[in-house]
Amino acid sequence: MINYSFIFDFFGLFSKKHFSHTIPCSSRNLFTCWHFYGRELLCVAFMVFTLRLIHIFAIHKELGPKIVIVGKMVKDVFFFLFFLGVWIMAYGVANQALLYPRDPNFDRIFRRVFYRPYLHIYGQIPVEEVDAIPLSIQLGIFPFFPSILVILLMVYLLVTNILLINLLIAMFSNTFTEVQANSEFYWKFQRYNLIVQYHCSTLFFFAYCRLFNTDYMRVNFMFMLPSALLCLFVVLQLSQKAANRLMTWETIQKEDFLTAQNKIQQSSDSQRLLIMMTMIYYYHHLNFSFSL
Structure with a gap:
């Protein structure tokens, strides 16, 4: 029996990403120009493989629901990033236009529009640029309107550090309360899914296991498509x-x-x-x- 639920499993995505990184990493010695990129992929693959170890704690009664809480909090962060991205782009464009209106370098413009406003949230504020006195204006080095920039910075920090961060904390608190109230049910379903996953998996280790299952999946989707689709959603087949x-x-x-x-x-x-x-x-x- 092939475990088709592995395709839609969250930790299965980690495993497939790790496997996709190991192929170019193993072939990086064939070409000298690939050494640096292979090393980068190998580091990312190690991080993914280490994060994959969190899956073993799903069987624990106390740590299992915490994994669910972390997963739901990650979803909350993605929704939070939509609001944060709007504010970062609004303030970043205004900040760049006021401080460096004649800068022709696109790389510096991009970093000042997105990267610097993001660092402002953590307190890294270039005060010498914001409070600079425009003695002379040469190639947009000095700001035109420092007073307006200070007001924009105050409003930006007020909204991001107080309003949006507290909104994220409230979303985290709501998620934690919701999952913690039903922690036993989450743990039982986690344990059941883990047992079913390991029961349906093959005896081969990961790389060859995926290749072995891929052949059977190709045959099932070609000749027995209804039964293959049924296995995606039905775990138990009872009389x-x-x-x-x-x-x-x-x-x-x-x-x-x-x-x-x-x-x-x-x-x-x-x-x-x-x-x-x-x-x-x-x-x-x-x-x-x-x-x-």
């Missing part, structure tokens, strides 16, 4: 009798869970207080009716 038993068991467990939740709700102090107030109301209403 009709076993499926009915599983559905019956799930229904019983659902009813037991709802009954337990109702008992907990009825035994709570607020619920008992509400019942007592209702009984007192009906008691006084009944006495008033008899008195009439």
Whole structure:
């Protein structure tokens, strides 16, 4: 049985990226001009391989949900980067136009528009450029309007360091609370997926394992396309009798869970207080009716 879910697995992407980097790294000795690029790819492949080791902690009851939290926080960061990118580009273009209006070097312009405003968030602000006194204007070295630039810098730091950073912290807090409240369920699903993944994988190590699975995937997609697509989404293939038993068991467990939740709700102090107030109301209403 071939593990097709590996294609859509997050850590599977790490493995495929590591494998794609090892091929040019292994062939870098064939050409002298490839030595530097091969070394760069080898360093990136080592980082990816090291990050792939996080996958082994998914089986742990405490560390497994933390991996889910980190993954969801990464998604929150991507949404946050959209807002941050707009502010960086708006301030960076204005900063470049005010400080260096006649600079012809595109590389320096690009770095000042995007790279410098990003460093401003961490406190690396070139005060000598912002507060410079324009004694003479030669090739755009000195700024034209330093007072406006200071105001723009204040607004930029106010929005990024206070507004957007606190927005990101609030998103992180919401994600952590949501996952931590259901940490046991996340851990059980993680453990199940990990067991299924290793059960469906072959005995070969990674490089040959991917090549071995690729041949079978090509055959299945060519001759048995419906069954191959079915394996992408269905993990368990049960008979009709076993499926009915599983559905019956799930229904019983659902009813037991709802009954337990109702008992907990009825035994709570607020619920008992509400019942007592209702009984007192009906008691006084009944006495008033008899008195009439």
